[in-house]
Amino acid sequence: xxxxxxxxxxxxxxxxxxxxxxxxxxxxxxxxxxxxxxxxxxxxxxxxxxxxxxxxxxxxxxxxxxxxxxxxxxxxxxxxxxxxxxxxxxxxxxxxxxxxxxxxxxxxxxxxxxxxxxxxxxxxxxxxxxxxxxxxxxxxxxxxxxxxxxxxxxxxxxxxxxxxxxxxxxxxxxx
Amino acid sequence: xxxxxxxxxxxxxxxxxxxxxxxxxxxxxxxxxxxxxxxxxxxxxxxxxxxxxxxxxxxxxxxxxxxxxxxxxxxxxxxxxxxxxxxxxxxxxxxxxxxxxxxxxxxxxxxxxxxxxxxxxxxxxxxxxxxxxxxxxxxxxxxxxxxxxxxxxxxxxxxxxxxxxxxxxxxxxxx
Numbered sequence: 001x002x003x004x005x006x007x008x009x010x011x012x013x014x015x016x017x018x019x020x021x022x023x024x025x026x027x028x029x030x031x032x033x034x035x036x037x038x039x040x041x042x043x044x045x046x047x048x049x050x051x052x053x054x055x056x057x058x059x060x061x062x063x064x065x066x067x068x069x070x071x072x073x074x075x076x077x078x079x080x081x082x083x084x085x086x087x088x089x090x091x092x093x094x095x096x097x098x099x100x101x102x103x104x105x106x107x108x109x110x111x112x113x114x115x116x117x118x119x120x121x122x123x124x125x126x127x128x129x130x131x132x133x134x135x136x137x138x139x140x141x142x143x144x145x146x147x148x149x150x151x152x153x154x155x156x157x158x159x160x161x162x163x164x165x166x167x168x169x170x171x172x173x174x175x
Numbered sequence: 176x177x178x179x180x181x182x183x184x185x186x187x188x189x190x191x192x193x194x195x196x197x198x199x200x201x202x203x204x205x206x207x208x209x210x211x212x213x214x215x216x217x218x219x220x221x222x223x224x225x226x227x228x229x230x231x232x233x234x235x236x237x238x239x240x241x242x243x244x245x246x247x248x249x250x251x252x253x254x255x256x257x258x259x260x261x262x263x264x265x266x267x268x269x270x271x272x273x274x275x276x277x278x279x280x281x282x283x284x285x286x287x288x289x290x291x292x293x294x295x296x297x298x299x300x301x302x303x304x305x306x307x308x309x310x311x312x313x314x315x316x317x318x319x320x321x322x323x324x325x326x327x328x329x330x331x332x333x334x335x336x337x338x339x340x341x342x343x344x345x346x347x348x349x350x
Contacts, residue, residue, distance in 0.1 A: 017201055019194030021344040023322075026192055030203040121296050143328065143337050147198075151326065151342065153318065162318050167326065167342030169196040 001123040003089040003099060007063040009142060010037050015173045016071070018150075020166035033071020033081060035170065040064040046086045046104070054102050054114060056090055064088045089117070101127055133157050146172040176298040178264045178274060182238040184317060185212050190348045191246070193325075195341035208246020208256060210345065215239040221261045221279075229277050229289060231265055239263045264292070276302060308332050321347040 013036050020029040040047055047064045051057070068084040083105065091099040097119040105113075115129035115136075124141040137153040150168040155161060188211050195204040215222050222239045226232070243259040258280065266274040272294040280288075290304035290311075299316040312328040325343040330336060 015201070017196045017198075017203065019196070019203060019205075019342060021192045021194070021342075023192075023344060023346065026190070026207065028192065028194060028205040030194075030205075032201065122301075126297075143340075147337055149326065149340060151324065160319055162322055165318075165324060165342075165344045167194060167196075167340075169198060169340045171198065 001119050001125075002097060003091055003117070003119075004063050006119070006125055007039070007065055007089065009145065010148070011039055011065070012037060012172050013174075014148075014170040016069075016168050016170045018071075018166055018168040020164055022164055023162060027075075029073055029075040029166075031071050031073045031081060033069050034173075036066075036068045038066050038068075040066055040086065047088060050086055050088055050102055050104050053104075056088075056102065060093075061088050061090050130157070134163075176294050176300075177272060178266055178292070178294075179238050181294070181300055182214070182240055182264065184320065185323070186214055186240070187212060187347050188349075189323075189345040191244075191343050191345045193246075193341055193343040195339055197339055198337060202250075204248055204250040204341075206246050206248045206256060208244050209348075211241075211243045213241050213243075215241055215261065222263060225261055225263055225277055225279050228279075231263075231277065235268075236263050236265050305332070309338075 016033045016035050018031040020031065022029065042058060042061060042064060044064065048058060051061065064086065066084060066086050071081040073079060073081055085103050085105045088102040089099055090102060099117055101115045101117050103113060113129050113131060115127045117125060117127045119125055124139050127138040129136045134157055135155045137155065138150060140148060140150045142148045148170045150170065152166045153162050154164040156163065191208045191210050193206040195206065197204065217233060217236060217239060219239065223233060226236065239261065241259060241261050246256040248254060248256055260278050260280045263277040264274055265277060274292055276290045276292050278288060288304050288306060290302045292300060292302045294300055299314050302313040304311045309332055310330045312330065313325060315323060315325045317323045323345045325345065327341045328337050329339040331338065
């Protein structure tokens with residue numbers, strides 16, 4: 001598994017069931033959402049703009065994509081869970097299976113953030129992202145071509161305390 | 176990480192938050208439970224009995240332990256989630272970080288079952304257990320000494336279809 005294959009396998013429409021555990025309160029949150037992942041052209045203006053923001057040579061990137069999500073939480077039914085983000089992998093030229101992932105909107109904060117990714121021997125994609133006041137760790141792996149899982153941890157910026165742990169089951173849907 | 180260290184780090188009283196995703200129905204189930212993991216002596220009668228059941232030489236085992244759990248589900252508040260199980264690791268003498276885990280009661284069915292475990296490079300404990308009509312895959316890893324996560328998949332016996340995916344956050348508690 002490398003980032004090109006991982007992105008290729010991720011392209012599509014996914015129905016997601018996400019459970020968030022807010023650890024300090026033993027609170028369960030259930031979120032249902034629809035996620036669309038589409039491939040972007042390396043020449044897409046949004047891609048070129050993000051490369052410029054991070055000062056990355058566009059010839060160094062592979063498989064840019066856009067992720068769009070829309071969902072509902074049982075915690076606050078009035079809150080809109082909705083967003084879209086451009087993501088751009090920049091493989092490390094020296095270390096296969098590692099690299100940076102640029103994004104125009106982070107998971108834990110709504111500012112642009114670049115994370116460090118790698119693949120483990122069991123084909124899990126691991127992404128570590130540091131923000132000003134928090135750090136995020138995501139693990140994504142495929143159970144089969146139409147089912148993938150994602151564990152996301154939101155940590156304190158020091159990295160030892162986990163504030164929220166969430167688990168998503170994502171099923172590819174044909175619609 | 177090897178099985179001795181893993182069991183050692185697991186000993187204690189844990190407060191567990193578990194979310195189960197029943198994938199066919201997009202159903203969320205929330206379970207809160209208390210888990211006790213205690214070390215057993217290799218000479219404990221329950222340990223010797225289980226070794227005998229599996230025809231395993233007791234000199235080949237390490238770090239036997241007992242796990243006891245008690246909890247409540249939001250799906251069926253009348254159902255009692257309660258049990259206890261003796262577990263016995265039998266490391267593979269030739270392959271470090273691999274082995275069998277004997278247990279007197281399985282996760283997916285209530286019969287004795289032996290699983291195959293290994294540790295990945297990122298210190299995740301992976302356990303695969305085959306039952307007559309199902310297969311279970313568990314991944315357990317520590318975020319820090321007092322917090323561990325567990326992803327459990329219940330699959331059809333052919334192994335490709337996932338019926339239930341669940342995620343547990345387990346926090347060590349001093350009581």
